[in-house]
Amino acid sequence: WHVPCVAIEGSSSDPYVPKNVICQLDPRPLSLPQELQERKAAIENEQTTIEQTTGCRTLHNGPTLALDEIGRGQLGDLEEPVLILRLRPSDYYTFLATAMSLDEKTVADKDTTIRYKYLHHVAYDKPVPEFASAFAAQMTLVTSDGFIVVSTRETEGIVGYQGHLAPAINECVNPVADRGASGTISLPMTVKRGAAHELNIEVTDDEMVFFTVGVDPRYYMYTLSGLVRSKQFTRDQIVARRSLGSKEKWEASQLHFLPHDVNEVARFMSRPPEGARWSPYGHVCLAQTLIS
Numbered sequence: 001w002h003v004p005c006v007a008i009e010g011s012s013s014d015p016y017v018p019k020n021v022i023c024q025l026d027p028r029p030l031s032l033p034q035e036l037q038e039r040k041a042a043i044e045n046e047q048t049t050i051e052q053t054t055g056c057r058t059l060h061n062g063p064t065l066a067l068d069e070i071g072r073g074q075l076g077d078l079e080e081p082v083l084i085l086r087l088r089p090s091d092y093y094t095f096l097a098t099a100m101s102l103d104e105k106t107v108a109d110k111d112t113t114i115r116y117k118y119l120h121h122v123a124y125d126k127p128v129p130e131f132a133s134a135f136a137a138q139m140t141l142v143t144s145d146g147f148i149v150v151s152t153r154e155t156e157g158i159v160g161y162q163g164h165l166a167p168a169i170n171e172c173v174n175p176v177a178d179r180g181a182s183g184t185i186s187l188p189m190t191v192k193r194g195a196a197h198e199l200n201i202e203v204t205d206d207e208m209v210f211f212t213v214g215v216d217p218r219y220y221m222y223t224l225s226g227l228v229r230s231k232q233f234t235r236d237q238i239v240a241r242r243s244l245g246s247k248e249k250w251e252a253s254q255l256h257f258l259p260h261d262v263n264e265v266a267r268f269m270s271r272p273p274e275g276a277r278w279s280p281y282g283h284v285c286l287a288q289t290l291i292s
Helices: 033-053 091-099 114-119 187-199 235-243 262-270 280-291
Strands: 006-010 022-026 061-073 080-091 136-142 146-152 164-166 169-172 208-216 223-231 253-261
Touching: 006 061, 006 080, 022 187, 022 235, 033 091, 061 146, 080 091, 080 208, 136 164, 136 187, 146 235, 146 280, 164 169, 164 280, 187 208, 187 223, 187 235, 208 262, 208 280, 223 253, 223 280, 253 262, 262 280
Parallel strands: 022 080, 136 223
Antiparallel strands: 006 208, 061 080, 136 146, 136 169, 146 164, 146 253, 208 223
């Protein structure tokens, strides 16, 4: 499969354990170019108008974290890989005004896109935080009885790849909610929150590994991919848990439980349900899971 994603750091054959993924928060605010500040302000004004009319905004401007720098290291005699992520505060409206607007035309030149003006000379291993403004974790889930879980994303309320097949857990890092015991930003906390909110299940650090930091060039969106091997929950238990409700159950319209078999997974990847399309990280996480 040819998938529009670029792996920058890491490997699915030698994954990172959670304690070796280190997040460093740089408190400096992002500095958006004037035309992107105006685009963000327009989104805010539109949502304010909607709120005044209906009593509720359709898009919530929650806090996010932008990826500023990617570092690496090794630990111990076995040279365990270490991933270092430098992050900066951002928000959802910035993400909409930048990453989700890359193919819009610039103000000064209607023949030039925002993507070309600001990113066409940029190497992917040097992220521009003003555009890499919503760093996320996307994780495959394997149930305790051996099924690989794939989700179909909802078509409403989702920005980017609506209705596409995707990993079971999709979550942007939240600088308020995703704090570990030491108070630092924690990617395992992001995964735990995603599992709880979308699937209504609990996961633990020893059930997860992380594979690669990569970027989806279409939206210049950086993601840490990975795998959760649940020790507690079977396919039927996950179905039952979701039937009880969950905070963000609405984000996935359907779950698919694939047998843990390379040929069966490959068939599903090649011939998904009628009308279904893959998000790039749907393919990426499945392939990396099978390699792992």
